[in-house]
Every structure is written in C-alpha cells, then in structure tokens.
Amino acid sequence: MMGEKISVIVPVYNVETYLERCVESILKQTYRNLEILLVNDGSTDKSGELCDRLALRDHRIRVIHKENGGLSDARNRGIDEASSDLIAFVDSDDYIDEDMYETLYRQMVSSKADLSMCGHYDVYHQIPEKQVAAIKTWELTPKEAIKMVMEAKVLSVTAVNKLYKKDLFEQLRFQVGKIAEDAFIMVDLIHHCSKVVATNEKKYYYVHRENSITTQKFSLKFLNVIEAYEQNAEIISENYPDLYDVAIMRLNWAYFYVLDRLLVDPDFKDKVLEDRLVSYLKKNKKTILMDSRFTRARKISFLALCLNRKLYKKILLAQTNR
Known part of the structure; x- marks a missing residue:
C-alpha cells in the first residue's frame, strides 16, 4: 500500500x-x-x-x-x-x-x-x-x-x-x-x-525490561506523574467538565503510583513527602472507594493504608513479588 x-x-x-x-x-x-x-x-x-x-x-x-x-x-x-x-x-x-x-x-x-x-x-x-x-x-x-x-x-x-x-x-x-x-x-x-x-x-x-517495582529506585522525578495528571485535570475541567470524574480518578491513580514506588524503595526516606501523598489519598477516600474503575484489590489495600501504613506496605510488597 x-x-x-x-x-x-x-x-x-x-x-x-x-x-x-x-x-x-x-x-x-x-x-x-x-x-x-x-x-x-x-x-x-x-x-x-x-x-x-x-x-x-x-x-x-x-x-x-x-x-x-x-x-x-x-x-x-x-x-x-x-x-x-x-x-x-x-x-x-x-x-x-x-x-x-x-x-x-x-x-x-x-x-x-x-x-x-x-x-x-x-x-x-x-x-x-x-x-x-x-x-x-x-x-x-x-x-x-x-x-x-x-x-x-x-x-x-x-x-x-x-x-x-x-x-x-x-x-x-x-x-x-x-x-x-x-x-x-x-x-x-x-x-x-x-x-x-x-x-x-x-x-x-x-x-x-527486567526492572520490577521492587528494584527500581525512587526519584523525585516520579512526582512528574502527578504533575502530568494535574495538568490533564486542568485541561479537562476547562474544556470537558463532564469528564472531570475521570480526571480525578486518574489523578488519584497517580498519587497511588508515586506512593507505591516510594514505599517499596528501602533506600529512600522522605517522611514529609510520604505524609503528603497519604494525606491527599485519605482526603479523597470517598471518591476512591466509590469509583468502580478502581479494582477491589486496590480498594482493600487502600483501606489498609487508612488503618496502618506498615500493613499497606506489606500488602504492596506481597502483590509486587507475585
């Protein structure tokens, strides 16, 4: 052709x-x-x-x-x-x-x-x-x-x-x-x-490539993922307000993504950043738990996060090492 x-x-x-x-x-x-x-x-x-x-x-x-x-x-x-x-x-x-x-x-x-x-x-x-x-x-x-x-x-x-x-x-x-x-x-x-x-x-x-979540080193550049979806949420809010729930879902996902990578890196410690990520997710608890686009496993692990951060990390490591 x-x-x-x-x-x-x-x-x-x-x-x-x-x-x-x-x-x-x-x-x-x-x-x-x-x-x-x-x-x-x-x-x-x-x-x-x-x-x-x-x-x-x-x-x-x-x-x-x-x-x-x-x-x-x-x-x-x-x-x-x-x-x-x-x-x-x-x-x-x-x-x-x-x-x-x-x-x-x-x-x-x-x-x-x-x-x-x-x-x-x-x-x-x-x-x-x-x-x-x-x-x-x-x-x-x-x-x-x-x-x-x-x-x-x-x-x-x-x-x-x-x-x-x-x-x-x-x-x-x-x-x-x-x-x-x-x-x-x-x-x-x-x-x-x-x-x-x-x-x-x-x-x-x-x-x-052979580079799992458990071996990948955390970097502050991972925060770019949150930044990208904040930018997308702005575009959607201004032009497609009917899709704002989708934008928030993806922004919540981005916070999970960054938090998970931070927690599984044993060499990276930033309590202030960790607290900020967890605080954001907890503030959006109802939105996350009511959203059918998040899996049952994600919601269960999130409830664990709300109760005990160490328990959440244990669940996270168990899931990534399967």
Whole structure:
C-alpha cells in the first residue's frame, strides 16, 4: 500500500541489544512509503554505530546524531526533522506488527481523522500477551477519545501506538526533562483534534525490561506523574467538565503510583513527602472507594493504608513479588 509518506521517529539511547529488532520490524511494514528517523541521543554504547550501519541497508533510514537530551528532546528533534505530514513514534527497545502502519493509515484516511490509534501488547520475559478476542474500531470526538485514554481500559496515553497529522505538533512538543512525557502531551494533542479513530487490535509490542517495582529506585522525578495528571485535570475541567470524574480518578491513580514506588524503595526516606501523598489519598477516600474503575484489590489495600501504613506496605510488597 502506498499513500502519504509517514515519518517514523525512533529515539535511540544505549539500546544496541534491541535496536536491530526494532528497525527490522519497521522495514518489514506492508506500508512502504516511510521515512525512518533514527535519533541517536548521545548513546555511550555502540548504538550510534549500529544506526549508521542500519542506514546502509535501506535508503528510507536517516540517522541524526545529537547530544544527550533525553527521550522527549530526541522525539522533538525528530518532529523538527520529519519531512512528511504524518508522523509516528517507536521506542527503540520495542517492535511492531508488519501491518501496523497500513492499519493506522487506512483507518485515518477512511474516517478523515487527525489521530489514529491501535492497541498494544505488553511483553514480559519476551512473551506477548494475547490479542483481543473481539476486534473493534471507533470513530471518536476529542471528548470520547480523552475519556478512553484516561480510563486506560482499551487504549492509553502512550505516544507510540499511534499515527498523527504532523500539524498537531505546531503548538505542542514533548516536555523535556520530565518522565511520564506521554501523559504530559496526549490529552492536549487529542484536544486539538477534530476527530480520532481507534482500534483495540494490538499491533505494537511494548517490551517491559527486567526492572520490577521492587528494584527500581525512587526519584523525585516520579512526582512528574502527578504533575502530568494535574495538568490533564486542568485541561479537562476547562474544556470537558463532564469528564472531570475521570480526571480525578486518574489523578488519584497517580498519587497511588508515586506512593507505591516510594514505599517499596528501602533506600529512600522522605517522611514529609510520604505524609503528603497519604494525606491527599485519605482526603479523597470517598471518591476512591466509590469509583468502580478502581479494582477491589486496590480498594482493600487502600483501606489498609487508612488503618496502618506498615500493613499497606506489606500488602504492596506481597502483590509486587507475585
């Protein structure tokens, strides 16, 4: 299939083990009209050399070498360098089905959408989860799409399993120096769309490396997750007040996310921050317990938190070590 050219942006940083598989999956696309931008973000391993060797295999690959600036900075550079009106992102340790861009492009054109989305496989220990049982496609207003990605049951705020009209990025860029960079931009991007199209069919393989919650060191950068969903709550409050309960649900989730990572790191101690996180959640006790989007297990563990912080931590560690 040959339609408009798609610029596929692949930020590269110290991923020599994974990069070739990623690039091969893009080169094998049934949709051939691609420009593949490998943005080497100051890698200190042999990833930069590998990018140059891969570029010799196919004229569609272009390599950009830059100083290290992080994932957002690399994606932004790719957006600046892209020569087409459609852009997409693939993380360099992931890979994609051979018809992913054909699928995304077909549904974008047929529905006259600004943004086209598909589902993703979570890959643990090199084993992808199962495909969905019933494949569905939706044509969505921005409000409907924001609800869908915020609830994260079918699709989420991830930037990678999507195809974008480039002009969505005229006023927007990924925030440099932040983690949760996708959460900072996705709701705003969807807000600027006229129409969004989505399928729950999984086409993108999101690889989880061996780095569990119990071994990952806590950093104050995790607070970016809360910041991102506070920003999203503001956008939703101003433009889609009917969705404010979804925004608060996701903000509550963000507080749980940060608290859980703080508590399971034995080397990080910040009682003031811990108290602030717990205090926020307790203030939202009724909202959390009444929200059907939180699982029964989450609600039970939250009640334990309200009673005894040590008990909550014990439950948390038991769940993450299963």
